[in-house]
Amino acid sequence: MICDICHKNKATIIYTEVINGEKTQRCFCDVCAAKMNREGQGKMNKSDVPMGSILSGILSSYMERYIESRTPNEHEEAVCPTCGMTFSSFMKERLLGCPDCYGTFSMVIERQLKAVQPGTSHVGKIPSNAHVFDPDKPGDFAAKPKKGPSSKGIGTKGSAKKRSSSVELLKLQLQDAVEKEDYMLAAKLRDKIKELENEKKDNKVVHGKK
Amino acid sequence: MKKKITKWYMERNDHDDVIVSSRVRLARNLTGYNFGRMLSDADAQKLVDKVRTFRKEIEGRENKPYYSCDVNKLTPAEKEVLLESHAISPDLYSKEQATGLILSEDESVSIMINGRDHIRIAAITVGGNMKKIATLANRVDDMIDSRFEYAYGEKYGYLTSSLADVGTGLKASYLLFLPAITISGKLAAIETEIARFGLMLKGVYGDGVKSPGYLHRVCNRKTIGLSESDIFESLELVVGQITDLEKKLRREWYERNRAEVEDKVFRSYGVLKYARTLELKDAMTLLAQIELGRFLGIIEPADLSFDIHRLMLEIQPAMLLCTNPGVDRELSIDSIRAAYIRKKLPKIITEKED
Numbered sequence: 001m002i003c004d005i006c007h008k009n010k011a012t013i014i015y016t017e018v019i020n021g022e023k024t025q026r027c028f029c030d031v032c033a034a035k036m037n038r039e040g041q042g043k044m045n046k047s048d049v050p051m052g053s054i055l056s057g058i059l060s061s062y063m064e065r066y067i068e069s070r071t072p073n074e075h076e077e078a079v080c081p082t083c084g085m086t087f088s089s090f091m092k093e094r095l096l097g098c099p100d101c102y103g104t105f106s107m108v109i110e111r112q113l114k115a116v117q118p119g120t121s122h123v124g125k126i127p128s129n130a131h132v133f134d135p136d137k138p139g140d141f142a143a144k145p146k147k148g149p150s151s152k153g154i155g156t157k158g159s160a161k162k163r164s165s166s167v168e169l170l171k172l173q174l175q176d177a178v179e180k181e182d183y184m185l186a187a188k189l190r191d192k193i194k195e196l197e198n199e200k201k202d203n204k205v206v207h208g209k210k
Numbered sequence: 211m212k213k214k215i216t217k218w219y220m221e222r223n224d225h226d227d228v229i230v231s232s233r234v235r236l237a238r239n240l241t242g243y244n245f246g247r248m249l250s251d252a253d254a255q256k257l258v259d260k261v262r263t264f265r266k267e268i269e270g271r272e273n274k275p276y277y278s279c280d281v282n283k284l285t286p287a288e289k290e291v292l293l294e295s296h297a298i299s300p301d302l303y304s305k306e307q308a309t310g311l312i313l314s315e316d317e318s319v320s321i322m323i324n325g326r327d328h329i330r331i332a333a334i335t336v337g338g339n340m341k342k343i344a345t346l347a348n349r350v351d352d353m354i355d356s357r358f359e360y361a362y363g364e365k366y367g368y369l370t371s372s373l374a375d376v377g378t379g380l381k382a383s384y385l386l387f388l389p390a391i392t393i394s395g396k397l398a399a400i401e402t403e404i405a406r407f408g409l410m411l412k413g414v415y416g417d418g419v420k421s422p423g424y425l426h427r428v429c430n431r432k433t434i435g436l437s438e439s440d441i442f443e444s445l446e447l448v449v450g451q452i453t454d455l456e457k458k459l460r461r462e463w464y465e466r467n468r469a470e471v472e473d474k475v476f477r478s479y480g481v482l483k484y485a486r487t488l489e490l491k492d493a494m495t496l497l498a499q500i501e502l503g504r505f506l507g508i509i510e511p512a513d514l515s516f517d518i519h520r521l522m523l524e525i526q527p528a529m530l531l532c533t534n535p536g537v538d539r540e541l542s543i544d545s546i547r548a549a550y551i552r553k554k555l556p557k558i559i560t561e562k563e564d
Contacts, residue, residue: 083248095326097248099241099361099369109366112373119435122367124378125348128355 003029080104110172167196218318219295219520221336227505228453229338230385230425230519233296234347237370237379238329238354239361245371246326251307254324258310261323264357265312268321271353274314281309281322290528296334301325318343319350327370327379329354336519338384338449340442367434377434380441384449385414387519389424389502390459391452397426400452407444408432423494423522428452464506475503479558482551487544493525493551513556521554 001011009029016025078087081104085097090105094112102109113120170193177186219231239245243257258280265278281289281302292298297317302309302325310323322330331350333343361369368379375381391397401411410431413421428449430441464471478499482488488496501518503509524533525547531537537546 083244085248093247094373095247095371096245096369096373097371098244099239099363101245102363102366102369109373113376113434116373117377117432117434119432121365122363122377122434124367124380124437125351127360127362127368128352 001027003027003032005029005032078104107171110169167193170196215315217295218316218334219336219523220517225517226337226453228387228456229449230387231334231336232338232340232343233332233334233383233385234340234343235333235381235383236331236347236351237327237368237375237381238331238351239369239371240328241359241361243328245328246305246307246324247371249307249324255308257328258308258323261321261329261354261358262310262312264321264354267357268312268350268353272314272319274316276312276314276319278310278312281311282306287528287531291532294526294529295523296332298322299325299330299332319346321350321354326372327375340382340384340446344382344438344442374431375433378436378438378441380433380438381429382441382445383427383429384445386426386428386449386452386456387424387498387501388426388452388456389498390463391456392421392424392426394459394463396455396459400455404428404448404452405431407448408436409445409448422491423498425494425522460502460505464508471506472503472508474499475506475508479503479509479555482555484552485548487542488525488548488551489544490525490527490547493547494522497522497551509558511556512559516554516556521551524554525550 001014003009003011004026005028009031011027012030013028013033014025015028016023079085080097080101082100083097085101085104087105087108090096090101091108096102096105110120170189174186174189174193177183177189240257240261243249243253249257262278262280265276269276281292281298282305284292289298289303292311293300293303295317297313297320298311299322302311302322305325308324312321312323313319318334320332320334322332331347331354333347333350335343363369367377368375370376370379388397391400397411404411408431409428412427412429414423414425414427428445430436430445432441478496482493482496482500497518500509504511504518523529527543530543530546530550534546534550541549
């Protein structure tokens, strides 16, 4: 068996993952495993490899690559289909190009918002096709919504949207967990994300058949 | 021909010793157009033309004259006047693309088109009557809303080009006159304190302690995750406390350094009354000191309608040239300013002698 990373050395560590009955196996040589741990964890003795830290090493490097592949690359190439705003110019100027950018760059927006703002969900006034104008209380910003606002602007509708946003949320929590090196939580969250994503796929298939 | 128009800042009824003015701004964008950064020139023009048609409607519904213009077609001097009187934002001032403005006759309501956002509604008033202008801005917002479709998302609320405005799109601010807090060095502490309430402090004509005229703006930093009324509430609460502290410190300062304070006030009056050239910064500081003297009862202007803050607005460079069209252009702006202040500064009727 050859190492998955360097594709040269003989694999001495075999890492098996079982998620929802789905088994995945990864093989590493001890050089690569130690390197992974150095990067992820700092100190690591090659000859003495405690299972906890190798796991965390694997998880963190997995997460690093996962985040890398999710954030810079995917978004760097990501261009808003509506206005043509690119991820890199959004990051540079901190200005969005159109309402649809909120969907295109949602992953980063959530993180950016956390840095600038306390909450990340709107709780205030809702525009007309969603609210009743009360002539007695023209100054009342808290006009009661008549019906839910139309889903113009961003995202998809209804429960599908809710699900995708909860996946996004979980991903952010996962990121946090990895940053805090809470790998137990990270693993749990990752499983949950996979579960939700599979569910989504299944739904799509069902819809597709109809 | 020229009709005398009372601008919002000439209103004396709501005068407050600490709160100079209150302002509400709503950032809104329309569906079907890219935000400012990605908006094509053709779309910008279309947007401006489209929104400018709203002038007639608001004029009819508010029953007050409203003006409208293409801001990018104004001369730099005209734009500067609008900027100095807070009718347009720096964004709108410096943009070369098509930009528009709908302005009420008293300049208390301004609708800026294609600045940082497609539409920015601003309402401003003298003193601390935030409720009045919040109601006004909300009414204008509803009117525009019934005409055009706003870009809105369930999660993020009103979608704006900057994440600093998303959600409510609301920036509410009080312009505060804080000489005692500034002089006593408590400004930085207040800045940290109010940050906990999601508010921030900004110098108006400069930053931090250096803001001439001791004018500082307190506004909300957070725009999402809070309702409009929450924002107004925390702002009002904090500004109430700042106001009380400022007044307390003014009196304490006077009690401790009577001679020094009185000397400062009268010296300021003297310089303003007789100086032949006055730089803007100096003039602002001197005016602030006589306002402080008025508050402490050291001096009382003979003309009770005299308003320092209005004068502070009028001595800004572009405003000065605009309100004195016949002035000798050979003169430096500083001497024009000095002459204007000499003319406007009222006599003092009360001089307290102890």
